[in-house]
Amino acid sequence: MNDNRNLVLSVVGARPQFVKAAAVTPALAAAGVREILLHTGQHYDWEMSAAFFEGLDLPAPTYNLQVGSGLHGAQTARMLEGIEAVLIDRRPRLVIVYGDTNSTLAGALAGAKLHIPVAHVEAGLRSFNRAMPEEINRIVADHLATIRFAPTDAAVANLRREGLSEGLVRTGDVMYDISMRSMPVARQLLAPTTARYGVSPGAFALATIHRAENTDNTERWRGIVEGLLEVARSGLPVIWPAHPRTRALFSDPHHLPITLIPPLPYLEMQTLVLAARVVITDSGGLQKEAAFLARPCVTVRDQTEWVELVQMGVNTLVPAEPEAMARAALTATWPDHVRVNGLYGDGQAGVQVAQAVKEFLDGDRAVFEGGNLPEAGR
Numbered sequence: 001m002n003d004n005r006n007l008v009l010s011v012v013g014a015r016p017q018f019v020k021a022a023a024v025t026p027a028l029a030a031a032g033v034r035e036i037l038l039h040t041g042q043h044y045d046w047e048m049s050a051a052f053f054e055g056l057d058l059p060a061p062t063y064n065l066q067v068g069s070g071l072h073g074a075q076t077a078r079m080l081e082g083i084e085a086v087l088i089d090r091r092p093r094l095v096i097v098y099g100d101t102n103s104t105l106a107g108a109l110a111g112a113k114l115h116i117p118v119a120h121v122e123a124g125l126r127s128f129n130r131a132m133p134e135e136i137n138r139i140v141a142d143h144l145a146t147i148r149f150a151p152t153d154a155a156v157a158n159l160r161r162e163g164l165s166e167g168l169v170r171t172g173d174v175m176y177d178i179s180m181r182s183m184p185v186a187r188q189l190l191a192p193t194t195a196r197y198g199v200s201p202g203a204f205a206l207a208t209i210h211r212a213e214n215t216d217n218t219e220r221w222r223g224i225v226e227g228l229l230e231v232a233r234s235g236l237p238v239i240w241p242a243h244p245r246t247r248a249l250f251s252d253p254h255h256l257p258i259t260l261i262p263p264l265p266y267l268e269m270q271t272l273v274l275a276a277r278v279v280i281t282d283s284g285g286l287q288k289e290a291a292f293l294a295r296p297c298v299t300v301r302d303q304t305e306w307v308e309l310v311q312m313g314v315n316t317l318v319p320a321e322p323e324a325m326a327r328a329a330l331t332a333t334w335p336d337h338v339r340v341n342g343l344y345g346d347g348q349a350g351v352q353v354a355q356a357v358k359e360f361l362d363g364d365r366a367v368f369e370g371g372n373l374p375e376a377g378r
């Protein structure tokens with residue numbers, strides 16, 4: 001029989017999860033934890049998946065379920081079936097899930113149903129908008145999890161409010177780890193990368209829009225496109241690395257006065273964030289990455305999970321209206337005295353996660369708030 005004492009299974013599937021796993025996977029190995037990496041195949045285009053594994057030195061996944069696209073129910077069901085089979089076969093003692101995608105939901109459900117404890121990295125984030133699929137996914141994952149790794153004070157408070165104080169570990173943000181790690185190279189790439197896109201450092205807006213709430217609502221979508229066109233017409237060039245869902249909405253992107261490009265590899269994206277005057281986005285990860293690099297952000301959403309950035313005045317929520325978007329983007333500045341240092345940890349969040357996982361597997365509960373954890377799956 002396999003020795004599974006130190007064995008965990010991590011579920012990833014969508015772009016931001018490859019970044020998060022890149023902070024945790026090497027730290028688990030260093031802590032002596034054996035990890036099976038399972039890719040659901042939610043993201044499958046080279047730019048959305050393989051480019052990230054290569055660019056982030058993430059080992060190739062042991063399993064790729066290749067579930068592809070689909071309606072939420074069908075996509076999640078295919079993941080559940082595949083993850084369950086692997087869990088039964090390999091019997092890891094912990095399932096690690098990341099963030100808030102359908103892959104997170106499927107991993108958490110599959111583990112919980114088989115009585116295998118679940119650890120949720122990036123627990124406790126809330127938009128308080130249940131129309132977002134991500135909000136449903138993160139609430140379910142948090143409630144099923146045995147270990148909840150919360151990256152911010154707001155996340156800790158949200159979990160406590162929902163009665164989820166047990167198994168709570170306040171860590172830094174794993175995306176901060178990777179952003180800091182990539183900075184020296186991003187700085188070197190700054191000049192050639194901006195030159196490639198024909199812009200000058202500090203003199204362009206970097207935009208990404210992909211959330212269903214924006215792309216699937218015709219009125220919002222029109223407002224957003226018009227808003228970005230307005231920014232460009234006002235003299236601030238716009239570079240827009242477009243998610244496949246977004247790209248598909250343009251019949252002829254070449255006629256736009258904005259630079260619409262394919263999704264970028266991680267390092268190139270960080271380089272453009274570093275070089276941008278302002279970031280305009282609806283992505284959760286990019287809101288933080290802008291702040292890590294002291295770039296102001298305009299978020300085209302009604303609410304955000306990263307409330308501390310709005311409170312600090314470095315992230316502005318705007319409606320999907322052209323004038324509001326353009327005004328916010330053209331006037332956004334990063335206040336001189338503001339730094340996010342410490343807010344998201346010290347660049348060692350992945351190590352904190354790995355150490356807590358190791359302690360959990362070893363049966364040492366001291367690290368967890370609240371105690372009363374179930375035994376790691378035998």
Ligand code: UD1
Nearest residue numbers: 014015016042043044045048069100101102133134244245
């Ligand atoms: C998912 C997450 C979201 C996260 C985002 C990061 C859910 C519910 N949402 O959204 O939280 O911010 O990933 O990118 O899990 N597509 C391709 N090629 C790909 C991947 C997707 O063409 O490699 C297309 C699909 O066909 C689909 C659309 O993009 O039509 C959306 O893909 P989907 O898997 O539903 O989730 P995302 O929108 O990427």
